[in-house]
Amino acid sequence: xxxxxxxxxxxxxxxxxxxxxxxxxxxxxxDAKARGMKHPKLMGILATSGNNGGGSFLYFLRKKKxxxxxxxxxxxxxxxxxxxxxxxxxxxxxxxxxxxIYFIKRI
Numbered sequence: 001x002x003x004x005x006x007x008x009x010x011x012x013x014x015x016x017x018x019x020x021x022x023x024x025x026x027x028x029x030x031d032a033k034a035r036g037m038k039h040p041k042l043m044g045i046l047a048t049s050g051n052n053g054g055g056s057f058l059y060f061l062r063k064k065k066x067x068x069x070x071x072x073x074x075x076x077x078x079x080x081x082x083x084x085x086x087x088x089x090x091x092x093x094x095x096x097x098x099x100x101i102y103f104i105k106r107i
Contacts, residue, residue, distance in 0.1 A: 002103050002106045002107050003107070005099070005103050006100065006103040006104065006107065009096055009099035009100045009102075009103055010096075010100055012092065012095075012096040012099070013093055013096030013097050013099075013100060014096075016089045016090075016092040016093040016096060017089070017093055019085065019089050020086055020089040020090065020093070021048050023082045023083075023085050023086045023089070024047060024048050024056075024086065025044040025045070025047070025048045026044070026078075026082055027079050027082050027083070028040075028043055028044040028047040028048070028059060029041055029043070029044040030071075030075050030078065030079055031063070031068075031079070032044065032063070034068050034069065034070060034071035034075060035063060035066035035067065035068055035069060036066060036069045036070075037062075037063070037066050043059055043062070046058060046059055047059040
């Protein structure tokens with residue numbers, strides 16, 4: 001029975017991480033479009049790549065050259081909604097990894 005709960009915990013943890021990365025990608029794409037950067041989807045991929053946040057760091061360095069030119073209120077609202085989803089994903093992933101550790105110790 002512990003194996004089932006372990007697998008469920010791992011699925012919850014991984015799902016929350018995938019949703020987190022997707023939300024980060026979408027926020028970066030919206031921001032890059034608002035700044036008038038070329039290839040905003042590539043910037044989104046760049047920001048989500050990197051093991052230690054190196055991709056995000058490179059994106060932040062690059063975006064300094066591009067001030068925000070045109071962002072609508074709906075895009076600002078979408079960014080805020082995605083940020084809230086990211087916060088929830090962090091909480092769920094913490095709970096998921098705690099459950100994974102708990103069930104691994106019980107096996």
